Amino acid sequence: MNEQLDHDSVDHAMQPDDTPELRALYKGFEAESLIPLWTQLGDLMPIHPKSKAVPHVWKWSNLLPLAEKSGELVPVGRGGERRALGLANPGLAPNAYVTPTMWAAIQYLGPRETAPEHRHSQNAFRFVVEGEGVWTVVNGDPVRMSRGDLLLTPGWNFHGHHNDTDKPMAWIDGLDIPFSQQMDVGFFEFGSDRVTDYATPNFSRGERLWCHPGLRPLSQLQNTVSSPIGAYRWEFTDRALTEQLLLEDEGQPATVAQGHAAIRYVNPTTGNDVMPTIRCEFHRLRAGVETAPRQEVGSSVFQVFEGKGSVVLNGVTTPLETGDMFVVPSWVKWSLQAESQFDLFRFSDAPIMEALSFMRTKVEGQS
Amino acid sequence: MNEQLDHDSVDHAMQPDDTPELRALYKGFEAESLIPLWTQLGDLMPIHPKSKAVPHVWKWSNLLPLAEKSGELVPVGRGGERRALGLANPGLAPNAYVTPTMWAAIQYLGPRETAPEHRHSQNAFRFVVEGEGVWTVVNGDPVRMSRGDLLLTPGWNFHGHHNDTDKPMAWIDGLDIPFSQQMDVGFFEFGSDRVTDYATPNFSRGERLWCHPGLRPLSQLQNTVSSPIGAYRWEFTDRALTEQLLLEDEGQPATVAQGHAAIRYVNPTTGNDVMPTIRCEFHRLRAGVETAPRQEVGSSVFQVFEGKGSVVLNGVTTPLETGDMFVVPSWVKWSLQAESQFDLFRFSDAPIMEALSFMRTKVEGQS
Amino acid sequence: MNEQLDHDSVDHAMQPDDTPELRALYKGFEAESLIPLWTQLGDLMPIHPKSKAVPHVWKWSNLLPLAEKSGELVPVGRGGERRALGLANPGLAPNAYVTPTMWAAIQYLGPRETAPEHRHSQNAFRFVVEGEGVWTVVNGDPVRMSRGDLLLTPGWNFHGHHNDTDKPMAWIDGLDIPFSQQMDVGFFEFGSDRVTDYATPNFSRGERLWCHPGLRPLSQLQNTVSSPIGAYRWEFTDRALTEQLLLEDEGQPATVAQGHAAIRYVNPTTGNDVMPTIRCEFHRLRAGVETAPRQEVGSSVFQVFEGKGSVVLNGVTTPLETGDMFVVPSWVKWSLQAESQFDLFRFSDAPIMEALSFMRTKVEGQS
Amino acid sequence: MNEQLDHDSVDHAMQPDDTPELRALYKGFEAESLIPLWTQLGDLMPIHPKSKAVPHVWKWSNLLPLAEKSGELVPVGRGGERRALGLANPGLAPNAYVTPTMWAAIQYLGPRETAPEHRHSQNAFRFVVEGEGVWTVVNGDPVRMSRGDLLLTPGWNFHGHHNDTDKPMAWIDGLDIPFSQQMDVGFFEFGSDRVTDYATPNFSRGERLWCHPGLRPLSQLQNTVSSPIGAYRWEFTDRALTEQLLLEDEGQPATVAQGHAAIRYVNPTTGNDVMPTIRCEFHRLRAGVETAPRQEVGSSVFQVFEGKGSVVLNGVTTPLETGDMFVVPSWVKWSLQAESQFDLFRFSDAPIMEALSFMRTKVEGQS
Known part of the structure; x- marks a missing residue:
């Protein structure tokens, strides 16, 4: 050998x-x-994964003005469907792929605008780094979008967005478009040119049914491939992370590593990932913490939610602040350094790699 | 044929x-x-299940005084282990079995008393119909017991109870003792003669890690046979049932039948039952509702939590009020009638029947 | 502690x-x-399982004459259904239970006799220690019974037997009757007073569809709770065991322990046990081999198929020869000693213990 | 909508x-x-899958001479590793992809040649349309290659080939190279420059352990992601298909459609596909049979094993004979027509599509 x-x-x-x-x-x-x-x-058949995708960082301070300018110049509506700017990995040009499997975009909706309803095989989510006032309507169920929330629109659910306020709102979209395009699995269907329900409730019906910890409605005993929870609220995420760090302070096992709290968003019918192709997680580092350098099969995208720190990608350190996004291609070595308490949202294609038994992980200092 | x-x-x-x-x-x-x-x-090999167990109702107004009297006359401590009165199904004498698979008891702990720690293969839970002031310590994690809470002590976890107040407290215990005794599966081990932690926190460490809806600690990715949640709080149960009825009012599918809200307590790592042998549920009927008569393979025990109504067991109607308990043996026809809003806790051996493919259900008016 | x-x-x-x-x-x-x-x-709640069932050995030389005498005196037909003598564990009297979960019997069918069709929730199998000439008809599919064959009649399949020859035949039956009786799960239905097909093919339709190693009919993609194979033929079992010992001779890992070949009969749709409650295995020891003393949760019954040896049950050694049967209750220490090459069929309730997470095993000399 | x-x-x-x-x-x-x-x-996000891959047919009468010529001009050995000609879908140029997920090639080994050992994350199989004399050595276990056999070399198993005769041999290889390349999941490692065992047994050790229908070695209770069977022999495949058609003649349900027998090769530890990314099947049509036109998500490759017939791909009919191969991209309508009895081997990426919940099927005449 x-x-x-x-x-x-x-x-x-x-x-x-x-x-x-x-x-x-x-x-x-x-x-x-x-x-x-x-x-x-x-x-x-390379010796190890050598992705055409490259590590890359997008600054929120650049993304947001371009999205705002698009708001002025580009209408949103049937046909274009969404005013979304896809993060195009420089190594994957001319495709608008952030990684070989995933699409990430900043989406922008002006005051009182509606992005019309459609559905597609592709699994999608939104994560809200700032702002409020938009509702996503998923199969007729209006879901409020607020800071720190993760919203799901799993494959083949009709969905549209409308802005109920006089202010614009921007957020990020994540989908498995590159995977579905390359694998030829995608179907698409237009729905209503408006959203089917303009109500603006605080909590969606899915949340009201499902967001009671450890309690399953007796009317909902059939497992579903994707999570029935439309929105994972920041309030819960923040509390879960806070408790992990408090438990660590009490000497209890709770964090994933010293000073590193983290949760995975899961489908309550199975305890597994929220959608078949996309894993979503939230990480919080205490100030001063550095994570052990890791390499993983499959690709990830992070967005800084709050705090200051930096990412080291293949040995190159880039400082980060709120809203900044970066991509980690397969087998690229990465680590995080927290200057302040440092909160990051992460999504990845790990469920694909695990379902097909391709996952491998290498952590510096572990055998 | x-x-x-x-x-x-x-x-x-x-x-x-x-x-x-x-x-x-x-x-x-x-x-x-x-x-x-x-x-x-x-x-x-009967034509259909003909249980030796019989339908039976125990009145809380009789149970509680006997438990209190036991508090005067019978010490609690190492050896007897628990001051618990087992509901003995009259058809299963001389065994203290409420059904062929399950044990149900009223347990009583006087002011400042401690029930010492032990562990056993048998799966156990507590449900609190009234009172407060006791903590159950599960593998060193103190879990507050309050009205409406379900507490788990799955097989082979050390557990003891202590009363932190000057008032006595009573609750019900459910275990799979008859199953484990007949199947010869039980192991037992004494632990500390006291409980290992007399702290009285509002929330157990298990709750702090796990009771964030749809969020899984990244440090806890291994599925567990039984739920890691030590206590399912009444606040959440009540809210889940309330929301189901409100959604029903809005014309949304949410209840298990018209006017009948219900939840199953589940293991968040899998979405399945809380323990391998015991299913726990909570049911709420609107005033005036009658459930369709049902027959099921396997046996159930109910306790009225609040409200007035009655149960019909093989055609015999018995009025019920808070704390009353009744047993439904296998294939006995049962239904509930609600006079007021009617809240009931239920546990059963359904996970056994389902795991071994013996479950059958027959509902009057359904084919 | x-x-x-x-x-x-x-x-x-x-x-x-x-x-x-x-x-x-x-x-x-x-x-x-x-x-x-x-x-x-x-x-x-004993310290460890202390079964009322006791270790016991039945000699084939006693069983067979009693079965033959029954053939003279007792008719077989509708009502009694089967001319079967249940092995009644002395510790479980007056029940005809060989273990707390299982029934074992010698069944006897005279020349040209028919045991009429019926079906029941209870899972059943036949194992043929000697003889031939009977066909078991399972849902209309005639299955030849020959020496060394294991035949399945999983729960709720119609089945009857008929003897196509002028000689009687005896075999053993195994069922989960005690489990189903105590758990109140059993349904029973009479079928034809005759068998529905008196054809005597060499191979059943189930075998013709399913007994091609690693090949699944495209028309049969739905997994089934029990195996679709009606008969596991001795020819295959013998060959599998022979190959394991040959591989061991070649220095390859194949046997379960030195000189100890063994197979589990499995459901080809899942690779799991043949029925939800009963595990079936076949063991072959080389002459001179002794197995390590073991204790297991759950109970087993063995029948010697060929060869001479002995069993040690809780320290008591009993010599065994072809047809002899013995029972190992839960947590009783057992081991086998082979005088000649020693072939034994085994069945147990291990699938119940594993499905409900009660299984434990202790092997002398292992930690 | x-x-x-x-x-x-x-x-x-x-x-x-x-x-x-x-x-x-x-x-x-x-x-x-x-x-x-x-x-x-x-x-x-197309309305339905519109693959860049196109339907295409390769004639064996063209493939084989080119492979033979390569045998003259191109050495086989370390570095190039295999004398394999990849079928390059014209729509996917310049990549050597037969579909977006799969690689298919004709491989050729001259008299007494050795293709050296290596291993890779990519899952691979060989199917032998004609010839004999080569052994594939998988983790040291020599596996005979003969006409009609399917051989597996699942991901990360060392494997090499050697020709034990004085005649050349050709066969087809199938791998998930395109998937692994695009998804960045592949690792590769060189092994011995020769094969590690030049023995030429009739049956591999894996077959001797596992190819006994419904019998699982007790030493092999751990499920494996891929099948432990190194070779699925033609003798068994042929017999399984023959029996299905005989059962159909007897009026029994056995075939997948009238006159259409088919088997799926499966992993005996689970009953599922042989490898996580590749499904293998064998189809036999009676003379005169036409299959219903189908569209499926995901892509397939067929090779004619024996007989004459044709394939209709998006309305275009192409006649086929032994060895001819064709590719069906995602959602392309296809059907088969059998002139004589018509035997075809098929492989596809259906396990990927099913694991990630993207599978859809549309059959003409069915809703």
Whole structure:
């Protein structure tokens, strides 16, 4: 066994001599839509994941003004469907993919605007880093959007958004568009040109049914692939993280590492991830904490929710503040450093990797 | 096929003639520890479940004074372990079994008393119909007991109780003692003669980690057979039921039947029952509601938490009020009638029946 | 903690003084169908499983003549249903239970006789230690019974038997009758007074569909709770065990312990046990092998299929030969000793214990 | 709702006016690595899957000579690793992808040649349409390759091939290379430059342990993600299909449709697909049978094993004979027509689509 052996050098050594006969053979391949493995192996089957996607940071201070300007110049409505700016990973151009599996965007809705209803196979969520006043209507159930909330619109649920106020609002969208596009799994259907219910309740029907810890409605015993909870409220997330740190102070096991509280958003019918393709988590670091450098199969996107700190991606440190987003491609080494208490929302394609048994994790200092 | 055919008459018809030779044969069976099937079939394999357990109602107004009197006469401590009075199904005498699978008892703890710690394979819970002031310490985690709370002590967790006040407190215990005794699965171990932590926090560590709806601690990704939540608080149960009835008022699907709200207590790591052998539920009927008569495989015990109404068991109606308990053996027809808003706690062995594929349900008016 | 502490001595120490007041209280309990825990704890919650069932051996040389005599004196037909002699554990008298969960019997069918069709919730199997000539018809599918075969009739499948020859045949039946009787889960329905198909094919339709290793009919993608294979043929079992020992000879991991080959019969739709309540296995020991003494939660029954050896049950050694049966109650220490190559069929209630998380195993010399 | 609405026309209608300001905004997007959704929606989220992959047929009569010629000109050995010609879907150029998820190739090994050992995360199989004489060595276990056999080398198992004869041999390889490349999940490690065992047994150790229908080695109770069976032999496949058609002749339910027998190769530890990402099946049509046109999410590749017939892909009929291969991209309508008895091997990415809940199927004439 020779794990260090370099594909390229080996490939080179093995290539057959370039003769007229070989050229004729290669022509024959081309005519028959065949490509030999031996000319491509290093690219097709790398020693470890070498993503075309690159680590990248987007500054909220740049994103938001562009979204606002779009609000002036670009209408929202049927056809374009959403005023959303996709974060395009520079390594994946010309596709608007933040990672090979995921789409991330800043979406912007002006005062009193409506983004019309539609549904699609793609799983989607919204996370609200600031602002309020918009309701997302999911299959007729209006869900309030407020700071720190995670909202779900799992595959094939009709959904639209409307702004009930005189102020604009921006948030981030996450979807599995790149995965569904490359895998050819997507269906799409237009719904109402308006939203089907303009009510503005504080709590959606899904929350009222499901957000009682450990209690399952007897009318809802069928498990669902995606979570029936439309909105995971900041109030609960914040409290869960606060309690973890307090328990740590009391010497109890509760945090994922010293000074590092974290929760995963889950489907209460199964305890598993909220949607089949997307994992959502929230992390809080105490001031001064640094996480152990990690490499993971699959890709993640983070958004800073509050506090100051930095991310180290493949050895490059970038300072971060509220709203900043960054992407961690597969097997890229990453760690976080907290200057103040540092809160970050994270989403990833880990459920795909785990369901198909491709997940691996390497943590510096662990075997 | 002849479903109506009566076993007894058929058995009778088939018994061989009583000859000296047959008697000699039967003697031979006895000597070899053999019993012929043909003399016992109707009993061994009935047309439908015919439990030796009988429907029965216990009045809280009788239970509580006997528990109080026990408080005067019987000490609590190492050896007897608990001052608990088991509800003994009259059909299962001389065993202290409320059903063939389950034990139910009223437990009583005097002012400043301690019930010492122990652990056992048997799964257990407490439900508090009235009172407060006792803490159950589960593996060192003190859990407050208050009105309307469900507390879990799943199999093989050390647990004890202590009364922090100058007033006595009574509650009900439910365990799978009969199942474990008949199936020979039980282990038992004494722990501390006191409880290991006399602190009296409002919320247990398990609650602080787990009672945030839809949020899973990242440090707790391993599923557990039983729920990690030590106490399911009345505040949440009441709110969940209230919301179901409000949603029903708004024309939304939420209740299990018209005017009948209900929740199942579940393990948040899986969405399944709180323990492998015991299902716990809470039901609320609007005043005037009658449930459809049902028959189910497996047995249930109910306790009235609040309100007035009655239960119909095999056609016999019994009025009920707060604290009253009743047992529904397997395949006995039962229904509830609510005079006022009527709140009931229920536990059953349904997880056993479902895990082993024996569950059947028959509801009057449904096919 | 004090694991060695004896319940009885402790109980004794704790019993309250026998006063007139206490007697009056106990009378009050009786009147209200209550039984105090403190008088019964040691029995209800033992330190470890102490089964009423006892280890016991039945000699085939005694069983078979009694079955044959029954064939002369007792008719088989509707009502009695089966000419079956249940092995009655001496500790469980007067019930015809071989263990607290399981029934085992020798069944006998005379030349040209038919045991009529019926179905029941109880799961059943037949194992053939010798003989041939009978077909079991399961939901209309005739299944040949031959030496060494395991036949399944899972719960609620119609089944009858008919002897197509001029010779009698005997075999053993295993069912979960005690479990279903105590748990009140059983339904029963008579079917045809004859069997519905007197054809005598070599292979049943279930085998023809399913007995191709690793191949699943595309028309059968729905998993089933019990195995769809009606008969597990001796030819396959023997070959599997032979290969394990050959692989062991080649230095490959294949046996469960040195000189001890074993297979579990499984449901090909899931890889799990053949029925929800009964595990079936076949064990082969090389001559001279002794198994490590084991204790397990739950109960087992063995039948010697071929060879000579002995069983050690709680330290008592009993020699065994073809057809002999023995029972191992919960937590009884057992081991096997092989004089010649020693083949044994085993069935147990382990699926119940595992599904409900009560399984524990202790093997001498392992921690 | 307006399912027919065309994305393109709608998009057109909604595009904002092309003004200098808009151009400046779009420049800003570019500078910040942003791409607006409204310019790309139709492509990113189509009404139904519109794969870049196209239906295509490869003729064995063209493939084999090119493979043979490669045998003359191209060495096999460390670096190039395999003399394999990948079927490159014309719609996915320049990638050597037969579908967006799967790789298919014809591999060729000359007399006495060895393809050296390596392992990779990618799941792989071989199917043998003709020939014999090669052994695949999987983790040291030599597996004979013969006509009609399916061989597995699941992810991260070392494997190499060697030809034990004086004749060349060709077969097809299937892997999830495109999926793993796009998702960035692949690891690769070189092993021995030779194979680690040149023995040529008829049956591999995995077969000897596992290929006994319904029998599980007691030493192998841990479920595995991929099948432990190294080779699924043609003898068994043929017999299973033959029995299905015989059962159909007898009026029994066995085939997937009239005249259409089919099996799925499964993992015996679970009853599920052989590997997490690849489904393998074998189909047999009686002469004259036509299958109902189907559309499925996900992609399939077929190889004709024996017989004559044709495939209809999006309305285009292509005649087929032994060895011919064709690809069905996602949501492309396909059906088969059998001139003679028609045997086809099929593999697909259906386990991916099902695990992530994207599977949909539409069959003509069914709702």
